[in-house]
Amino acid sequence: MPVIPKLETERLLLRGPTTGDFDAFAAFYASDRSAFVGGPLTAEAAWRMLAMEIGHWVLKGYGRWTVELKTTGEPIGMIGPFCPEGWPEPEIGWDLYNGFEGKGYATEAALAARSYAYDVLGWQTAISLVKPGNDKSAAVAVRLGAKPEGDFVHERHGRMRVYRHPAPGDLADGGIEAYA
Amino acid sequence: MTACDLPIPVLETERLRLRAPKLSDLPRLTAFYATERSRAVGGPRTAMESYNSLASRIGHWVLRGYGLWHIQRHGDDAFLGWAGILDAPGWQEPELAWTVMDEAEGQGLAFEAARAARDHSARHLGLDGVISYIAPSNIRSRKLAERLGAQYESEGSVAGHPCHVYRHPKTKAR
Numbered sequence: 001m002p003v004i005p006k007l008e009t010e011r012l013l014l015r016g017p018t019t020g021d022f023d024a025f026a027a028f029y030a031s032d033r034s035a036f037v038g039g040p041l042t043a044e045a046a047w048r049m050l051a052m053e054i055g056h057w058v059l060k061g062y063g064r065w066t067v068e069l070k071t072t073g074e075p076i077g078m079i080g081p082f083c084p085e086g087w088p089e090p091e092i093g094w095d096l097y098n099g100f101e102g103k104g105y106a107t108e109a110a111l112a113a114r115s116y117a118y119d120v121l122g123w124q125t126a127i128s129l130v131k132p133g134n135d136k137s138a139a140v141a142v143r144l145g146a147k148p149e150g151d152f153v154h155e156r157h158g159r160m161r162v163y164r165h166p167a168p169g170d171l172a173d174g175g176i177e178a179y180a
Numbered sequence: 181m182t183a184c185d186l187p188i189p190v191l192e193t194e195r196l197r198l199r200a201p202k203l204s205d206l207p208r209l210t211a212f213y214a215t216e217r218s219r220a221v222g223g224p225r226t227a228m229e230s231y232n233s234l235a236s237r238i239g240h241w242v243l244r245g246y247g248l249w250h251i252q253r254h255g256d257d258a259f260l261g262w263a264g265i266l267d268a269p270g271w272q273e274p275e276l277a278w279t280v281m282d283e284a285e286g287q288g289l290a291f292e293a294a295r296a297a298r299d300h301s302a303r304h305l306g307l308d309g310v311i312s313y314i315a316p317s318n319i320r321s322r323k324l325a326e327r328l329g330a331q332y333e334s335e336g337s338v339a340g341h342p343c344h345v346y347r348h349p350k351t352k353a354r
Contacts, residue, residue, distance in 0.1 A: 018243070019243045019244070022243075026269070042269075042270075043269035043270065044268050044269050044270045044339055046269075047268040047269050048232070048233075048236045048268065049232075049236070050239065050243065051235070051236035051237075051238075051239030051240045051242075051243055052232045052235040052236040052239055053239065054235075054238065054239030054242045054243065055234065055235025055236055055237065055238035055239040056235050056239075058186065058235075058238045058239075058242075059203055059234070059235055059238065084231075084232065084235075085227070085228040085231035085232060086228045155226065155228055156228065
């Protein structure tokens with residue numbers, strides 16, 4: 001099996017996606033909230049996308065983790081370094097499933113993911129793409145210190161705002177150990 | 181992480197090697213999905229969708245423990261088509277699927293690959309007497325199913341497309 005590393009934060013475990021994540025993943029991608037990230041999707045399309053997320057790890061050596069709540073083991077989202085076909089450059093992506101917004105989970109997981117991208121993958125920069133109107137996602141980007149720098153139009157996802165994260169050298173406590 | 185870490189066995193037949201899908205297959209996969217010929221198997225697809233298809237084929241193996249093998253001739257890396265087992269929401273049960281590209285057609289390669297995939301799945305995966313979904317217009321595929329000993333079972337649909345369901349014989353019956 002592919003070896004996908006695990007990351008831990010105070011409240012969250014970031015681990016490789018598995019078959020058991022499918023129901024939560026598909027429920028999110030069946031909902032209107034997923035319109036900001038390419039949904040809504042049928043169950044079949046969601047299955048293909050979950051499989052694609054794993055294939056992304058194999059083909060690129062990185063990808064998004066399933067984020068699990070440490071206390072309950074529930075999958076609450078997909079977060080991590082991501083560069084599916086047609087992306088302008090690698091991003092830190094986050095999808096938070098329904099009912100888990102507003103608790104700082106996306107910020108907590110994305111910080112760990114960004115540190116991993118900088119410290120382990122050696123990225124010198126990172127963006128995050130946010131669809132217009134996805135104010136909660138934009139707020140996460142801003143909380144992470146990212147700044148808007150223009151738009152990008154994707155074949156399937158349409159227009160997205162590009163947020164540029166602070167570079168590794170601009171982060172005072174950017175080490176992964178700060179979030180582990 | 182490399183394809184070597186994947187749970188994808190290599191199968192050998194007289195003329196063919198069935199192995200994991202890999203990134204260098206992408207140009208041929210993209211070219212295939214740009215053709216009308218791909219309509220029977222979910223196409224046409226854009227270059228982006230072809231990439232996602234390649235990635236999801238790999239992920240399918242991880243999620244299910246089985247999936248599609250990509251086919252090449254011995255000693256020639258060129259990707260000629262695929263055979264293997266698919267199962268996703270909307271599938272009534274795991275399905276033996278196969279496709280060969282134009283240049284590999286008419287040589288019995290799809291038969292050889294599909295039989296090897298079917299035998300492996302029956303022996304090692306507990307998937308015996310599987311179905312195949314055949315698009316009604318795909319006469320070549322129907323003939324191949326019949327040559328493999330599969331029999332028409334019912335009308336069905338998969339991924340929103342009506343199709344015929346063929347049932348393969350169980351290993352003992354072959």
